[in-house]
Amino acid sequence: MLWFKQGLCFLPACLVTWSSCTFIVSYLIALFREDVDVIFPYISDTGANPPESCIFGLMTFISACLGTSTMYVRYKYVEKLGQDLLVVNPKLNKAALWLGMLACLGMCIVATFQETIIPIVHDIGAFLFFLTGVLYLILQCVISKKAYPYGSTLGVCRARVFIAVLASLAFFPTIICAGFVKQTELHRHPDDKDYPFHVASAVCEWIVAFSFVCFFLTYIDDFKLFTLRVTTEYEEES
Template structure:
């Protein structure tokens, strides 16, 4: 059997490939049509104008859905493992799922509310996606450390901890530099050397760094998702209008 078909490992693999493709395709189209400057634009800048905005919105919405599915399955896995051997607080698992779900909601907001249309809503969605996503990484790293060596190896825990630390460190200058530069100049029409361009480049670099930290983090789920499968069970509810069958 092919390694990416073992268990449910196809889910995090599909999530990472699809998300990276969304970034690369929209970036390539935006640069080729000259809608953005090729020197490290903001991720959302590459999906502001059509036709790339249509592709960006469609693919990011599906990425958010895939991300939510992967996070929920990870939640159910941890819940099942914790029932066998209690190693983490159930509230920590729930908190991670809630933060992840809010991050996915932020992604949908970013994809559907372009910065040139409703900038405030777009910025709220971006903050929600990056901040909640970063908190999700931190919580999952803590969970992995607490379950070591019962379910996670030191290598996996170390890699997840590094990625969550990179995300935390990069998120702070990303937000700070964004508010220092973006509201004093245009996000899309800036040129290298212009006023505020250094803040924009710094913020954009950090944004891409955080985004790919998320993707690399989900890559660490592949080996773990190979160890289980998910089954759907259909349960029919009793029909209140159906007369009970009397048996002798």
Template sequence: MWWFQQGLSFLPSALVIWTAAAFIFSYITAIVLHHVDPVLPYISDTGTLSPEKCLFGTMLNIAAVLCIATIYVRYKQVHALSPEENRIIKLNKAGLVIGFLSCLGLSVVANFQKTTIFVVHICGAVLTFGMGSLYMFVQTILSYKMQPKIHGKQIFWIRLFILIWCGVSALSMMISSSLLHHGRFDTYIDQKLHWNPEDKGYVLHLITTAAEWSMSLSFFGFFLTYIRDFQKISLQVEVNLHGLTLYDTAPCPTNNERTGLLPRDL
């Protein structure tokens, strides 16, 4: 049995691979069509114009679904491992809600380009990166509280390192972006897709975009740490029938159907 066939380890793997593919394919398409500059464009810029925005939007919507599934499985896993720990239960529920909000933001970013409805796009980006960073923080705390009985110390330090990496990237992006947008630069800086080294604010632009890519990579790294945990879990679906037919509403004793979430041959 291959490593990605063990438990549900394919979920975080598919999430990272699919999202990375969305970024890469959109970037290549935008570069080939000369829609953006090849040197560190904003991630959203690579999915702003047609046809790459269609690819970008579709793939990120699927990535949001994969992210929801991954976050939910992680929630159920922690819940099963710590059924009587009140603090862990509260943190786990908070992590679920925060993670879902981040997924919602990812879908908003995918469907509202910055050149169409800029405010909505920015709100989606804030949800994605802001709630995503908070989700990483909650999960890192859970990893700390669950060690050494349930979680090893090594995975906690790895997640803490990635969290610090994400925090440094987020802080750099916030500072440079604030300076860029409040400085006396181009009036249409929010809609600008092409930058020249001679443009005012070019260095701040590069710092902002580099921080954005770095922050995205930290997200990838964090979800990859779930692979080993997910190898030890599987989900089942239980169907409770309340009638012998689909139109019969009278209660009657029937057998319940219980199967795995996915067929074994997958």
């Protein structure tokens, strides 16, 4: 059997592939149209102007849907482990799920409200996405540790911890340095006073975003181990 037909591993595989394409495709289009600089644009800069804004919005929304599905399947898998083996607290599992859902909501807000049109709402969505996304990674690392050796290997658990630490460390300069960036134009110049803050913030933003992508990559082996079934019950009226 082909690997992507085993269990539900196609879900995180699709999420990783589609999310990576979302970032790269919008960047390449914006670069081709000379809407952004070659080096260190914000991710949102690459989806600020049409037509890339339309493509970025659509692809980001699909990524959010794939993320929601993947996180819910992960939740059900951990729930099953908790029922059978009593290794994971159900409240911890639910907290991780809700944080994941909020991160996906933040993605939708970022995609819907471009930074050049309604920057305040866009910034709130971006902050929600990054904050709850990082917290989701941390809780999943805790869950993986508690569930070990069931589901994930020691190597996968360590990889998740490394990715979560990297995302956490990159999150703070992303937010802090962005507060010092005053220029609102998409094209930056090295002579601008806030240019070093822009570079630090943008680089860390890309690191956090691809940390999320790499984290979901570690789900593929886990998702090979199980499937979900939907049952329908029909009650006749008396």
